[in-house]
Amino acid sequence: MAAVKEVQETTAVRLGALLDAGDGATVTLVAGETRLVAHRAVLVSRSPVFQAMFQYDTLEASSGQVIITDVEGEVMRELLDYMYTLQAPQLSAMTPQMLAAADKYGLLALKTVCEQQVSAQLTIDNAAAAAVLAVRHSCPGLTAAAIAFIKAHNCQVMATQGWADAMQNHLEDVIEVTRLLADPPAETTAPISTGGRSTPGTHHQPHSDHGWTLASAAPAIAAHNTDPFFHIIVALLRRLPIQDRLDMLTWAVMYGRVEDLRALAAAGVVEEQIRGLVLGQTALHTAASGGHVEAVRSLLDARAPVDFQDVDYQTPLHLAARNGHTAVVQLLLTSADCNATKSGVDTPLHLAVREGHADVAAVLLQAGADRGARNEAGSTPLDLARQANNQQLIDMLT
Numbered sequence: 001m002a003a004v005k006e007v008q009e010t011t012a013v014r015l016g017a018l019l020d021a022g023d024g025a026t027v028t029l030v031a032g033e034t035r036l037v038a039h040r041a042v043l044v045s046r047s048p049v050f051q052a053m054f055q056y057d058t059l060e061a062s063s064g065q066v067i068i069t070d071v072e073g074e075v076m077r078e079l080l081d082y083m084y085t086l087q088a089p090q091l092s093a094m095t096p097q098m099l100a101a102a103d104k105y106g107l108l109a110l111k112t113v114c115e116q117q118v119s120a121q122l123t124i125d126n127a128a129a130a131a132v133l134a135v136r137h138s139c140p141g142l143t144a145a146a147i148a149f150i151k152a153h154n155c156q157v158m159a160t161q162g163w164a165d166a167m168q169n170h171l172e173d174v175i176e177v178t179r180l181l182a183d184p185p186a187e188t189t190a191p192i193s194t195g196g197r198s199t200p201g202t203h204h205q206p207h208s209d210h211g212w213t214l215a216s217a218a219p220a221i222a223a224h225n226t227d228p229f230f231h232i233i234v235a236l237l238r239r240l241p242i243q244d245r246l247d248m249l250t251w252a253v254m255y256g257r258v259e260d261l262r263a264l265a266a267a268g269v270v271e272e273q274i275r276g277l278v279l280g281q282t283a284l285h286t287a288a289s290g291g292h293v294e295a296v297r298s299l300l301d302a303r304a305p306v307d308f309q310d311v312d313y314q315t316p317l318h319l320a321a322r323n324g325h326t327a328v329v330q331l332l333l334t335s336a337d338c339n340a341t342k343s344g345v346d347t348p349l350h351l352a353v354r355e356g357h358a359d360v361a362a363v364l365l366q367a368g369a370d371r372g373a374r375n376e377a378g379s380t381p382l383d384l385a386r387q388a389n390n391q392q393l394i395d396m397l398t
Contacts, residue, residue: 024109026039026064027039027040027043027054027060027064027065027066028064028065028066029066029068029076029080030065030066030067031066031068031071031072031073031075031076032072032073033073034072034073034074034076034077036073036076036077036080038080038083041082042056042083044083046083046107047083047105047106047107048106048107049104050105053066053337057206062380070104071097071100071101071104072097074094075094075097075098075101076101078091078094078098079098079101079102079105079107079110082107082110083107086109088109088110088113088114090117090123091114091117092117095114095117095118095121096114096118096129096130098110098114099111099114099115099118099133099139100133100136100137102114102134103137103138104278105318111137111139112141113128115134115139115141115142116141118130118133118134118142119141119142119145119146121324122145122146122149124153124156124157124160125160125161125162126162127146127149127150127153127157127160127162128150128157128158128160128162128163128165129162129165129176130142130145130146130149130164130167131143131146131147131150131166131172131173131177132166132170132173132177134146135173135176135177135180136173146177147177147180149197150181150333151175151181154181167236171239171240172240172244174236175233175236175237175240178232178233178236179233179259179260179263182230182233182259191222227247229268229375230263233263234263234266234267237263237264237267238268238302243395245264245267248260248264249261249264249283250283250286252264252283252295253283253286253287253290253292253295253299254286254290255292256287256290256292256294256295257295258294258295258297258298258310258364260296261283261287261295261299261302262298262301262302265298265299265304280308281310282304282308282316283299283303283304284296284300284304284305284306284308284316285308285310285314285315285316285319287299287316288316288317288319288320288325288328288332289316289320289323291320291323291325291327291328292328293325293327293328293331296320296328296331296332297331298314300331300332300334300335306332306335306336307336307340308336309340309341311340312344312345313341314341314345315336315337315338315340315341315348316332316336317329317332317333317340317348318341318346318348318351318379320332320348320349320360321348321349321351321352321357321360321364322348322351322352322354322355324352324355324357324359324360325360326357326359326360326363329348329363329364330363331361333363333367334363336371337386338364338368338369339368339369339373342373344374344376345375345376346375347369347370347373347375347381348360348364348369349361349364349365349369349370349371349373349381350373350379350381350384351374352364352381353381353384353385353388353390353393353397354384354388356388356390356391356393358390358393358396361393361396361397362382362396365396365397371397380397382394382397382398385397
């Protein structure tokens with residue numbers, strides 16, 4: 001083991017000398033006014049990003065020049081020095097920028113060292129910037145350290161210029177930091193994100209008489225959220241552009257993020273989505289389709305329109321029934337009309353039978369589903385059960 005370490009250290013020293021000599025350099029890195037020459041083989045061996053860049057017929061590969069716009073020259077020099085020597089620099093003031101650069105180029109060991117350095121340098125003035133940095137670059141260790149520090153000094157940190165600057169320049173990340181400060185329940189899964197923008201649609205305008213407004217939803221939402229951080233999150237959400245908030249809503253319902261849904265609803269986002277639908281469906285459609293029971297419960301608490309029909313005239317109950325989410329079907333039936341659909345369109349019972357979900361069919365029948373309803377093909381649920389030769393459903397429907 002010692003021999004291996006000695007070889008690694010010797011190799012790093014030789015590569016460091018090679019960097020100083022500049023012999024045989026084939027790539028020029030341009031960061032602002034700084035120009036650095038480097039050996040392509042070194043860049044490719046250290047960084048998966050450079051490896052991908054030079055593996056294909058890219059402009060960088062053909063020209064031998066890489067223009068870097070988001071890393072300062074001094075930071076790029078230190079980063080390049082690390083790739084040659086594998087010796088992590090002690091940067092102090094430049095450590096946050098080095099962490100971001102290490103993340104960009106896939107230098108995970110250097111990123112970890114930078115995380116540790118930033119964690120060791122936390123102060124009231126820089127804690128907000130450190131937390132934002134940790135969230136933006138997926139640094140679990142630094143995230144935990146920064147959140148713990150802010151919790152211990154929350155009033156002081158939130159009164160600093162650093163917190164104000166973070167709110168001004170990185171509002172979405174501040175929302176995530178505040179959410180982490182609020183300690184949401186463990187049932188939530190993926191972090192709220194706006195990466196990957198969805199395309200809004202206006203395929204189907206809502207009925208004007210749905211009678212659902214944010215004002216009527218607010219008491220139900222507030223009943224579930226008394227933590228002061230919740231109100232901070234809501235206030236921050238209201239400052240985001242509407243499309244960013246709608247993107248957050250899409251992710252929240254996809255992953256069943258109950259706390260995020262409650263905050264988004266209190267900020268009026270659910271109501272905004274009803275006015276201009278994303279992909280022709282409401283948040284309740286998406287949550288019901290995915291079988292997210294608590295997310296559905298949260299949206300029902302916010303009085304989202306339970307019988308709202310999408311472009312295919314399907315309600316959230318249709319989607320839950322088709323996908324066999326019995327618990328969601330039972331929850332929706334506390335306020336949904338089990339026969340609400342356009343004449344000739346499959347009812348939720350049709351869909352449950354078609355997919356062979358006997359448990360769902362039983363719940364629907366108990367709620368008064370019309371077993372004699374016919375779809376556009378003229379088929380009743382019993383006809384579909386017979387076509388599938390599903391004896392259990394046949395017995396249930398006769």
